[in-house]
Amino acid sequence: PISDLCAGNHYYCLPNNLKKPYGYRTNLYHANNASFWNRDTLGPKWGFNNLYFSPRYKVRTSDAVVLDDVINNIKKANQPTYNYVIGFSTHGPHDQNFIEFNHYENNLEISPYFSKLSSSSLTVKTDEETIRNYFGFLTAADESLKKLFERLAAESLLDKTIVIIYGDHRYYNFSSDNAVNDFNNYNELPFAMYVPGGYKGKIKEIASQVDIAPTILNLIEGSGYKLPEYFIGRSLFSESQDNGAVSKCLGEGFYINQDIVIKNEKLLNIYEPLVFKHKYAK
Numbered sequence: 001p002i003s004d005l006c007a008g009n010h011y012y013c014l015p016n017n018l019k020k021p022y023g024y025r026t027n028l029y030h031a032n033n034a035s036f037w038n039r040d041t042l043g044p045k046w047g048f049n050n051l052y053f054s055p056r057y058k059v060r061t062s063d064a065v066v067l068d069d070v071i072n073n074i075k076k077a078n079q080p081t082y083n084y085v086i087g088f089s090t091h092g093p094h095d096q097n098f099i100e101f102n103h104y105e106n107n108l109e110i111s112p113y114f115s116k117l118s119s120s121s122l123t124v125k126t127d128e129e130t131i132r133n134y135f136g137f138l139t140a141a142d143e144s145l146k147k148l149f150e151r152l153a154a155e156s157l158l159d160k161t162i163v164i165i166y167g168d169h170r171y172y173n174f175s176s177d178n179a180v181n182d183f184n185n186y187n188e189l190p191f192a193m194y195v196p197g198g199y200k201g202k203i204k205e206i207a208s209q210v211d212i213a214p215t216i217l218n219l220i221e222g223s224g225y226k227l228p229e230y231f232i233g234r235s236l237f238s239e240s241q242d243n244g245a246v247s248k249c250l251g252e253g254f255y256i257n258q259d260i261v262i263k264n265e266k267l268l269n270i271y272e273p274l275v276f277k278h279k280y281a282k
Contacts, residue, residue: 001037003037003038003039003042004038007038007041007042009045010045011042011045011046011047012228012230013046013047013213014047014082014213014216014217015046015047015048015082015084016046016047017047017217017228018047018080018082018217018220019047019049022080022220023079023080024079024080024081024082025049025050025077025079025080025081025082026047026048026049026050026081026082026084027048027049027050027051027052027070027073027081027082027083027084028043028046028048028050028051028052028084028086029052029053029066029069029070029083029084029085029086030052030053030066030085030086030088031053031054031057031058031059031060031061031062031063031065031066031088032053032054032059032060032086032088033053033054033059034051034053034054039051039053040053048084052066052069057069058105060088060089060091060098060101060102060105060106061088061106062089062102062106062108062140062144063085063087063088063089063140063141063144064089064108064143064144064147064148065106066085066087066088067085067144067145067147067148067151068147068151070083070085070148071148071151071152071155071157074155074157074161075155075157087141087144089102089108089137089140089141089144090134090137090138090140090141092134093130094130094133094134094136094137095130095133096133099112099133099136102140108140110133110136110137110139110140111136111139112129112132112133112135112136113131113132113133113135113136113139114132117131117132120174120181120185123174123175123176123181123182123185124171124172124173124174124175125173125174125175126173131171134171145165148163149163149194158196159196159197160196161194161196162193162194162195162196162216162219162220163193163194164191164192164193164194164212164216165190165191165192165193165194166189166190166191166192166209166212167189167190167191168189168209169186169189170185170186170187170188170189171185171186172186174186179274179275180261180274180275183254183261183274187247187254187256189209191207191212193215195219199219201237202237203215203236203237204236204241204243205243205258206243206244206245206256206257206258207233207236207241207243207245208233208245208246208247209233210231210232210233211233211234211235211236211241211245212233213231213233214227214228214231214233214234214235214238215235215236215237217235218235218236218237218238227240242257243257243258244256244257244258245257251265252264252265254274258277259276259277260273260275260276260277261273261274261275261277262274
């Protein structure tokens, strides 16, 4: 992983771009040990002024508690702030032990999902009880986001705060007799932007996580936006974003756009189309 192999590198990330010339105070939050994924080393290199980890929070403190802390820091700040929160409430294992842990340690009630499961949910290589528990953990995360927006409104911060919400991946081990469905199930991630002031803009439909930082910078800079030369991605509002994405995980790589999904087998260095998404695509 980059966090191990490239911990000695210099980085020019979004937090650095926001500190100068915009004067942002940049904060990184996670209810875990800072050494996990080398974040104690990399956080300052990425441009974060403050790292909020354990022991400030108990390990696996609920997301709602951390998000409440974020708002307290925003209220106290005398300058604009950039707050990057790595959630933990939904992290596995999704079992009865951690349901009870959240009950006793976080006063957080997590209930398994009891309604009918979709067919895609059942293609995960795990037992049904774990899937139902997992959806219960997701519900807890949803509730914490609901409380975040309620408090932003109560503190008169909603009209001056951009909120970006996304996941790093979906559930592991999707496996069925349809490779395209498995690809979509793993790679189609939740992503949402709240931009105050009734902002409206047309964005691309297919993108990658490397496009998130340029998009935020574009929203802040407005018409004066210029892509930093060391950014890999493109703003979702930019004409140069090609409505496609590159994905890499372990020994597989993918390119996807509106017409095609191309798969690369690294070991054999073979490129082949996984699917043509439209009948006219060639």
